Amino acid sequence: MSTQSITVVGLGTGDVDQLTLGVWKKLQAAASEQAVLFLRTNDHPVVRMLDDEHIPYQTFDANYVAHQSFEQVYESIADELLRQAKEKQTEIIYAVPGHPMVAEYTVQLLKQRCPEAGIPLTLLGGESFLDQAFLRFGFDPIDGFQLLDATSLNRYTLNPQLQTVIGQVYDTYTASDLKITLMEAYPDDYPVVVGHALGVAGAEQIVEVPLYELDHIKGYGNLSLVWVPKSVEDKVHYRSFGRLHEIVSILRSPEGCPWDREQTHASLRKNLIEEAYEVLETIDEDDPDHMCEELGDLLLQVMLHAQMEEEIGTFTVYDVVATLNEKLIRRHPHVFGEHKAGDADEALVNWNAIKAEEKRSKGIDVEKQSVLDGVPRDLPGLMKAWKLQKKAATVGFDWSEVREVLNKVEEELGELREAMDSGQADAAAAKQEELGDLLFSIVNLARFLKIDPEEALAQTNRKFIQRFLYIEEQLRLRGLSFEQTDLSEMEKYWQDAKKMQK
Known part of the structure; x- marks a missing residue:
């Protein structure tokens, strides 16, 4: 091996019998002073054999104490290894638990930085903890599994339909955070399995507990794993968006529900409106349980309309989600970008400016658009009047004070009385017109009082x-x-x- 090089070797999952012959030969090179050996940590069963064979090594355990986050620890280790490789005219061997390419962030840093520094990098695999996980937990990975990091886990990475192995469960605090995250996707009593030192004779422990007891288990450390078996229970899959999409597609299929198959965008139009109003009712009632149910009914309307379009190949509900996600990020540069917004008004200015730019990119001449554009045609009357008045007010077409609005209400009421008292043949049409004017003026009054007329x-x-x-x-x-x-x-x-x- 040339000078100024780094070789990363895997020490396996713990049992010395799992150490490969090639890795052992490389470790022995440190005993003959042909290389300098660094261990990420001495908290590994193979280290005892190194001591017994008088193989010299240095560890990075002090780095864990010197830095506040794991990212800082791993950055400092990579920096030191590169420095040692540049200064010493010999091979640097860096030994890590398990396999170098499984849950080893320092190795990823070295893969990125060694070519930039002109330092050759070699990786020698060892048995990873996954080998023992498949063996001791007893599932076949070909059926689908996911490997996750307990220190960076979130709800969105979990898939209950897959076998899930979670590493980096270093201590009880990490196990507690992991438990809370898992409870967002699994029932509190869902069975999970904790494995300590898998494959290490005399040290291995495998314990099955309900999820809510995950942080009650003792002995968490560098050699700890958590296995969450894949779920076949409907109550777990019911919490996934994918299952909802699947159910709606089945309802619309030839083998599905006759009523659902017959529906069209037009036939469901009133349902969408009715479900939206039922959600509003639960808000007014301050009834969270009822709100949860009614929001589901409203979501069903979205799913059905999207499913109809999927069936003819225009878009799917996932396109709807993707479009919404992209729009939310694009229109919130003060959250996801470099812009700033000190208050809600400033955020709204950003939002409207971005909307205008979006229209220009679509070939729409914003300058030729009416101030009143953008008010949905089919809004309820009071709400539509409110929005029209607000848009007109942005360009100064508005009353100056509430007294003027009250006078207008009284004027419109008088005109309605006149229409009611007239004996003209078209009195019905006149009364309808005057009543509309009165309602419109009352909406104006509500706007000046900052009261939503619908509410x-x-x-x-x-x-x-x-x-x-x-x-x-x-x-x-x-x-x-x-x-x-x-x-x-x-x-x-x-x-x-x-x-x-x-």
Whole structure:
């Protein structure tokens, strides 16, 4: 081996019998002073054999104490190895637990930096902890598995349909964080398996526990793994977006539901609106459980419309998700980019500027667009009036104070009275027009009062329902029907209900 070189060797998972002959010969080179041996850590069973054979080595255990994060530790190790390789006219051997290419960030750093520094790098494999995991946990990786790092795990990397092996479970704190993350995808009592020192005679421990007890196990260290068996339970797969897509596609298939197969975009149009309003109702009721259910019903409408397009090859629901993700990142440069936004108003300015640029990129002449463009045609009347007025106000077409708006409301009310009193043949059309003007002016008043007219009317609707239900209840308690009572009695109960609501 030439001078100024680095050779990385794998020490296997722990048992000395798992050490390869090639790696052992390379380690012996350090005893004959043909190389300098560095260990990432001396916390490995093979180190005892090095001591017994009087093979000299240095370790990087002090680096773990000197730095606050694992990334800093690994960066410092790579820096030191490169420095040693440049200064010493001999081979540098760097020994790591397991296999050099399995969960060894320092090796990845060396692969990147050695060519830049002109230092030859050689890798000699050892048995990785995966070999023992397949053997001791007893599953075949060909069926699909994922290897994850406990120190950088998140909900989005988990796939319950695969066997999951999780390494880097160094201590109880890491196990506790891992448990919390796994509970986002698995039931609290889901069976998981902890393996300590797999394949090491006299040290191996394999313990199965429910997930909520994962951090109760003792003995976590460098040789610890967690195995989460793949799930065949519906309740686990129900938490995945992929399963939802699969279910909707089955419902729309020839073997699926006759009703779902018959639906079109047009036939489901009213359902989408109704489900959106049912979600709003749960918000008004402050009912999280009901909200969870109704949000699901609303999501189903999105899935069905996307599935119809998938069937004719235009787009899939994953295209919908991808488009949304890309748009959210693009329109939030103050979060995902270099721009800054000190408050909500500044963030909105950024958002609108990006929207305008998007239109230009599509060949739309923003200068020729109406100020009122962008208000959906089919919005409910009160909401549409609100949005039209807000857009017009951005260019100064607005009342200057609320008193002027009140005067306009009174004016429109007077014009409605005149239309009602007129005996003209087209009185019905005139009354409708004047009523619309009155409602529009009331929306203007709501805008000046900073009150959403839809929410205000929804609140009054709920109040009306509660009071009317009280009237019905009082009549039932007295054995009366509406036909057996009169308006004055109902008005009495109405006033009683008003007092109870105060």
